Amino acid sequence: MNNVGRMTTILKQILNSYKLLGECLSVTRVENMLQIHRFSSDIRNSSQTYNELYKYWYNRFISDDILEPEESAGYIFAHLFNKKTISLVPQSCMNNLIPHEKISYVNDLCVKRLKRMPIQYILGEWDFFGVNLKMKPPVFIPRPETEELVKHVLQCIKCRLNNHGSKNSPLKILEIGCGSGAITLSLLHNLKHENVKFVAIDATSHAVQLSKENSKLLNLDMLTKLQILHIECGVAKSILLEKFAPFDIIVSNPPYIPTSDMKNLPDEISMYEDNIALHGGNKGLDVIDGILELAKHMLTKNGSIWLEVDSSHSSIFRTSYADWMVESYKDLFDNFRFCHFRKSI
Template sequence: SDLWRWQLWEGCVPGLGTPRKGAVLSPKQLFLRQSCSAGPGLVTATDMVNYWQKVFETNGIPEARESSQYIVSFVLGAKTFQSLDSKSLHTPLTALQQEQIQQLSHKRLQRMPVQYVLGEWDFQELTLQMRPPVFIPRPETEDLVSLVVEEELQKCENSALCFPVPVPHPVILEIGCGSGAIALSLLCKLPQSRVIAMDKEEAAVDLTRENAHRLQLQERIHIIHQDISHSSAKELLLWGPIDVIVSNPPYVFHEDMASLDAEILCYEDLDALDGGDDGMRVIKTILALAPSLLKVSGSVFLEVDPRHPDMVEHWLQAHPELLLTLHAIHKDFCGK
């Protein structure tokens, strides 16, 4: 029978509260009340972080300090505020830099996620372009990539009867590629792999293609604009049977959608999150199609809600013709 692995992850980004009542503070008025460490009339990176942190906090923006640090460091060409040296922290900012920080910060005041504000974000050591409404990859999903890589390397070690150990060269199918984070990370981690990435949203397909070209991985990825519920096995087997199917599908229970953070509800593609009444609408579609795609002992890796393991196991028991076995459940780094 085919081997089916799935992953248990749930988003663990800190909860984002409802904005407090009150008007947005005027940047000009607030800035006149702030002392500047670089001297009269001069503004440093540290001043800007402290200033915008206060503005964000006053207006109920979640993770106020982190948001201000990311924006200021981005304008200064750094990944993190902590990576800036002392000179960068205390050198007066130019008028252009101050204007750029203000423009980005006003986007954050509208509850736009920092990833969209900056237009890029790091995932598995890759810097990927980001833009709304394409789903933003979460840090816990990096574990999903690591587990796929571990299995492929383990397969080679187990099958190696001679030296050197063969290099894995799997054909991987990602369903719901979004920005391309999972697919492109796997291509980097498994240099001999090839990936078929599909998404039903044109914006996601375009962004995955753009990120693939930026990373010079376009020769090893085939990107399909298609809904998995309308796909046939023939269309997805252009490189032969699949070794691994991987997906971070929509798995939020429909009744839980209304309680999601404002950043998500206002900017991200809700279809990439809403899994239907039981959160399993797309999960069931993937599992039903998997046997016609996978090689013998192929694997399916899924990120799911903590309530899904028992539900999926019962569903599989009701569909023995699929010959899929629940092999393992892994918790994310949040313990969920």
């Protein structure tokens, strides 16, 4: 029996027992893995230009129904030249033959994409609101919409700093569910010389660790302005945060996807990103309600809360949350995605 035959036998033997996030491997996926194996063997012994290999993978991504096939291939091949996008790579470079040692490397990256791994995890980094962040599964990947949330919060902070005057006490900002650190670190990057103090917390240790790694990479790990803490929930959260409270601003991109929508998530999300950072309970409000309850005790009298929410939540907040004055803002896709809460007078 040849190597491919042996591999087929082994994969079929484990098919009924091997699961990835609760979903069994399909025979189609087994066949795809075998095709990838055959292709990998073939190109190791052939001469390919970057452009030829790029076109192969671009077409392969299309045939395998990979989301954003052109962008996926483009980011991977741009990465080979230390560029952010394929448009920044000179065509003369793309026409060069690929060095033998790079063939396996680019092949491995593209195979990961065929397995639906998000491009951010494949590259191990991603740009967000002017900072470059290290990315690791299963920590939640920041989306373009969240950059808009940062814009709103940054404007709010600057306005409050202007009204804060020359007070000795810093403006204090709490982020709940910091993930990779995208929100807090991008804000602090823009406010390094301002009188501010950030506290960023997350319920998962791997997220806290990644936030700390990113703070060091960005030279933002300054204890006088930033604390990143692993705090799980409930009473422990309140006790640990009390020594930093009250906060002038609380910001969060919490889990807000309703239970009924979780089954509709693409494989890139459901297979790789932490469900804890996504699932918001029956109506998507479980964590949001917890944040608003905590804020009643942790927020200054004139404090603000900024949340990224599901598009269905805006109307609920306006009609059912009498303790709060709520303003809603649309994202770049014209959905009501951000809410600004202030205590009702």
